[in-house]
Amino acid sequence: MTRYVxxxxxxxxxMAGLLGGKGANLAEMVRMGLPVPPGFTVTTDACREYLExxxxxxxLDRQVHEHLTALERAAGRRLGQESDPLLLSVRSGARYSMPxxxxxxxxxxxNDQSVLGLARATGSERFxxxxxxxxxxxxxxxxxxxxxxxxxxxxxxxxxxxxxxDDTRLDAPELVSLVRxxxxxxxxxxxxxxxxxxxxxxxxxxxxxxxxxxxxRARIYRRREHIPGHLGTAVTVQTMVFGNLGPDSxxxxxFTRDPAxxxxxxxGDYLANAQGEDVVSGVRDAVPVQELERTDPGxxxxxxxxxxxxxxxxxxxxxxxxxxxxxxxxxxxxRVGKRTSRAAFAIAAQLAQEGLITMExxxxxxDGEGLSRLMFPRFAxxxxxxxxxxxxxxxxxxxxxxxxxxxxxxxxxxAEGEKVVLVRQETSPDDLPGMMAAEAVLTSRxxxxxxxxxxxxxxxxxxxxxxxxITVEEHLFxxxxxxxxxxxxxxxxxxxxxxxxxxxxxxDSAVMNHLESGSPEPGDDSPQVVRDVHRMLTQADAxxxxxxxxxxxxxxxxxxxxxxxAQGIGxxxxxxMFLGERRPLVEAMILAQTDGERETALAALLPHQRLDxxxxxxxxxxxxxxxxxxxxxxxxxxxxxxxxxxxxxxREERGEPLGEYDRKLLAAVTRMDESNPMLGxxxxxxxxxxxxxxxxxxxAVAEAVVARVRAGGDPRPEIMVPxxxxxxxxxxxxxxxxxxxxxxxxxxxxxxxxxxxxxIELPRAAxxxxxxxxxxxxxxxxxxxxxxxTWGFSRDDVxxxxxxxxxxxxxFDVSPFETIDxxxxxxxxxxxxSEGRRARPGxxxxxxxxxxxxxxxxxxxxxxxxxxxxxxPFRVPVARLEAGRAALRPAPEGExx
Ligand code: PEP
Ligand code: MG
Numbered sequence: 081m082t083r084y085v086x087x088x089x090x091x092x093x094x095m096a097g098l099l100g101g102k103g104a105n106l107a108e109m110v111r112m113g114l115p116v117p118p119g120f121t122v123t124t125d126a127c128r129e130y131l132e133x134x135x136x137x138x139x140l141d142r143q144v145h146e147h148l149t150a151l152e153r154a155a156g157r158r159l160g161q162e163s164d165p166l167l168l169s170v171r172s173g174a175r176y177s178m179p180x181x182x183x184x185x186x187x188x189x190x191n192d193q194s195v196l197g198l199a200r201a202t203g204s205e206r207f208x209x210x211x212x213x214x215x216x217x218x219x220x221x222x223x224x225x226x227x228x229x230x231x232x233x234x235x236x237x238x239x240x241x242x243x244x245x246d247d248t249r250l251d252a253p254e255l256v257s258l259v260r261x262x263x264x265x266x267x268x269x270x271x272x273x274x275x276x277x278x279x280x281x282x283x284x285x286x287x288x289x290x291x292x293x294x295x296x297r298a299r300i301y302r303r304r305e306h307i308p309g310h311l312g313t314a315v316t317v318q319t320m321v322f323g324n325l326g327p328d329s330x331x332x333x334x335f336t337r338d339p340a341x342x343x344x345x346x347x348g349d350y351l352a353n354a355q356g357e358d359v360v361s362g363v364r365d366a367v368p369v370q371e372l373e374r375t376d377p378g379x380x381x382x383x384x385x386x387x388x389x390x391x392x393x394x395x396x397x398x399x400x401x402x403x404x405x406x407x408x409x410x411x412x413x414x415r416v417g418k419r420t421s422r423a424a425f426a427i428a429a430q431l432a433q434e435g436l437i438t439m440e441x442x443x444x445x446x447d448g449e450g451l452s453r454l455m456f457p458r459f460a461x462x463x464x465x466x467x468x469x470x471x472x473x474x475x476x477x478x479x480x481x482x483x484x485x486x487x488x489x490x491x492x493x494x495a496e497g498e499k500v501v502l503v504r505q506e507t508s509p510d511d512l513p514g515m516m517a518a519e520a521v522l523t524s525r526x527x528x529x530x531x532x533x534x535x536x537x538x539x540x541x542x543x544x545x546x547x548x549x550i551t552v553e554e555h556l557f558x559x560x561x562x563x564x565x566x567x568x569x570x571x572x573x574x575x576x577x578x579x580x581x582x583x584x585x586x587x588d589s590a591v592m593n594h595l596e597s598g599s600p601e602p603g604d605d606s607p608q609v610v611r612d613v614h615r616m617l618t619q620a621d622a623x624x625x626x627x628x629x630x631x632x633x634x635x636x637x638x639x640x641x642x643x644x645x646a647q648g649i650g651x652x653x654x655x656x657m658f659l660g661e662r663r664p665l666v667e668a669m670i671l672a673q674t675d676g677e678r679e680t681a682l683a684a685l686l687p688h689q690r691l692d693x694x695x696x697x698x699x700x701x702x703x704x705x706x707x708x709x710x711x712x713x714x715x716x717x718x719x720x721x722x723x724x725x726x727x728x729x730x731r732e733e734r735g736e737p738l739g740e741y742d743r744k745l746l747a748a749v750t751r752m753d754e755s756n757p758m759l760g761x762x763x764x765x766x767x768x769x770x771x772x773x774x775x776x777x778x779x780a781v782a783e784a785v786v787a788r789v790r791a792g793g794d795p796r797p798e799i800m801v802p803x804x805x806x807x808x809x810x811x812x813x814x815x816x817x818x819x820x821x822x823x824x825x826x827x828x829x830x831x832x833x834x835x836x837x838x839x840i841e842l843p844r845a846a847x848x849x850x851x852x853x854x855x856x857x858x859x860x861x862x863x864x865x866x867x868x869x870t871w872g873f874s875r876d877d878v879x880x881x882x883x884x885x886x887x888x889x890x891x892f893d894v895s896p897f898e899t900i901d902x903x904x905x906x907x908x909x910x911x912x913x914s915e916g917r918r919a920r921p922g923x924x925x926x927x928x929x930x931x932x933x934x935x936x937x938x939x940x941x942x943x944x945x946x947x948x949x950x951x952x953p954f955r956v957p958v959a960r961l962e963a964g965r966a967a968l969r970p971a972p973e974g975e976x977x
Pocket of ligand 2: 802841862864865
């Protein structure tokens with residue numbers, strides 16, 4: 081026989097899968113002997129069975145009845161009895177918290193008789209009839225399907241008739257008449273009377289909560305939060321207690337530490353003579369929970385004591401909902417509380433210091449995403465900035481600009497130097513130019529995988545999406561209290577999801593300032609957040625096996641990477657060194673028609689490259705610097721083909737002959753034009769086709785090494801060949817590198833080694849890694865290209881065009897360019913690692929695609945046995961932290977394979 085119902089006393093906090101988070105935590109509190117109104121939980125199994133088969137599981141009614149009888153016996157009252165009735169709440173409670181997404185029904189057990197009993201027992205007729213009208217309203221709309229606005233309209237009409245400013249002004253006779261109206265309109269719209277039988281109310285309420293798992297709101301929320309749809313919800317059935325029975329009653333929420341800053345102490349709100357819903361909905365202003373100490377010191381002392389015990393039991397910040405009913409304290413709910421990134425670091429460090437958790441556990445309580453939020457400048461909290469809206473923090477950072485409502489306007493204003501925020505209901509590929517021009521993007525619809533969110537993250541733009549408190553119209557947006565017109569300055573906080581009116585003052589990130597200072601330890605006057613982050617990073621460095629290197633192309637980036645803790649450069653892209661004032665030299669190299677011309681051009685480039693490398697080696701002295709030979713197609717260094725062609729056509733029209741240079745240029749851009757440059761003449765193919773290119777780059781590296789050694793430095797060069805598909809390509813380039821290297825070293829009388837390795841960026845390279853490894857001193861996975869070529873995606877084309885649709889349809893739950901696709905790209909990586917190391921034991925293997933700085937991917941690379949990850953300097957601290965966490969938790973939740 082399947083158990084579908086558990087008394088609170090029968091569960092525990094580790095049973096959230098079966099009892100839901102709420103049910104499991106209530107059970108834990110009962111176990112601890114805390115004052116919890118008695119009740120029972122109907123399992124997620126029952127919900128799943130009901131939703132899958134459409135039938136109530138055979139045993140469910142009997143088990144509910146059994147538990148109800150036991151509850152009644154213990155209470156000495158029956159559900160809905162005529163005098164002093166037992167009343168119940170019926171609430172949803174899923175494995176993962178889905179606040180406000182499913183249904184709740186309170187005051188089950190009230191009917192035309194028991195309402196009178198409740199009035200007598202509590203001595204308040206008003207209270208009893210108010211509870212009854214709430215039941216009819218909640219039950220009517222949730223269980224019986226009555227349109228909720230009918231109830232709201234009836235209430236509004238009555239208030240108007242009675243001249244009552246709000247619900248609390250309605251007296252008992254008025255509420256009696258309201259209940260009558262509610263019941264009538266329920267019967268009119270459903271053809272069925274409001275059920276008077278308490279057991280039937282309970283049964284139907286439980287099924288309605290099950291069904292709410294598949295309600296629109298819940299489904300959208302789950303998709304957005306990646307909560308699996310098959311889990312189902314549990315239902316907790318609990319004895320009602322009332323915080324609205326007079327001044328000696330009240331309701332509150334409290335945190336065991338400040339969820340914003342992490343500071344210990346009781347934080348929260350309390351509202352005397354109110355139900356929990358009133359605190360949450362903000363109809364009346366709550367007071368700090370400390371107020372309770374003044375009005376009811378006994379309950380307050382008990383509350384503090386319970387909070388201490390809960391924190392010790394959960395070994396974490398807990399948030400608690402409580403009610404005081406005529407001087408008796410009840411705990412209605414607890415859970416491990418949500419917190420800001422700042423608080424996450426503070427609390428982890430404090431709990432470790434207090435000995436409640438180990439430092440390793442502390443490290444697992446923080447994450448790279450939180451750290452990266454702390455590294456952005458943020459808005460200084462200020463009383464003068466009005467919160468306009470709150471949405472989903474989709475892409476972190478803080479930005480200020482004038483609100484604009486279409487892409488063209490964003491482009492126009494930003495071209496004039498104005499900072500703008502693009503505000504849209506949702507974005508589409510047509511909005512791309514505007515998104516690029518804007519400082520931030522704000523949308524009223526869509527979640528973390530919406531077009532706006534995906535594209536903004538890709539661009540590194542601030543983004544808040546799904547701000548459903550705003551209505552976006554053509555040239556303005558509306559909030560509950562404001563109208564924001566085009567041109568109005570607003571501030572968008574993509575880290576926390578807030579939107580403010582006006583230019584909110586920006587505050588530097590203390591963490592960033594500390595990292596930028598490069599000082600190994602925080603100073604005595606460093607803010608606490610800096611110390612907390614420092615402790616976690618130190619712990620991560622001690623724990624991690626993965627090395628962390630940086631992708632850096634300039635001495636400045638190299639220096640920053642070092643300050644941020646990079647242990648070398650894993651990718652120095654040389655193409656940027658071919659731009660700017662050097663472009664004419666590159667052009668000359670490409671246009672060269674004779675060996676002599678090409679040699680002259682290359683010889684002119686050589687000293688520039690040498691200086692570049694010398695400065696980078698200096699910044700990374702003593703640490704490896706992996707220099708990649710030129711990768712992009714050469715036409716990227718030439719003017720745009722269309723431009724050159726148009727210019728030529730115009731001259732022709734005017735009858736002017738084309739100059740020698742322009743003719744060559746036109747011929748070259750035409751010759752080099754590729755329909756698919758990503759798969760064209762680039763990478764190692766260039767080195768094999770353009771004579772002298774590999775020689776020049778190698779010579780520049782080697783001569784830079786010589787210069788550094790002569791200056792007393794310790795350069796550690798590595799040369800890396802891009803886009804290799806077959807070992808033959810690598811062998812040819814490698815021979816050339818070794819030849820030139822040997823020449824320079826012997827000219828200088830030195831013997832500095834330079835390992836030559838390869839990038840693995842093509843499926844063929846991964847699949848033939850065993851052969852390639854025999855000629856490669858190291859592998860570095862170029863996961864950007866490997867993802868493109870494995871999926872057949874051209875990143876620049878596909879991301880903005882259809883990724884959000886793919887995410888919405890659940891084809892993937894995160895862009896494969898953001899987090900490594902373990903199943904496909906990962907399989908190639910695993911083949912390459914194992915075949916590469918089999919052919920060459922001890923082969924060093926790293927990754928230098930953008931995934932090297934992505935938290936989830938770092939965990940994967942740790943498990944795949946890589947030696948290092950390399951990422952942009954700003955991601956280095958994140959990668960260090962996550963590499964440490966990965967070493968402590970080899971298979972993070974949701975990634976078990
Ligand atoms: C890669 O492909 O992952 C890589 C690092 O090279 P690039 O991004 O320069 O193509
Ligand atoms: Mg690449």
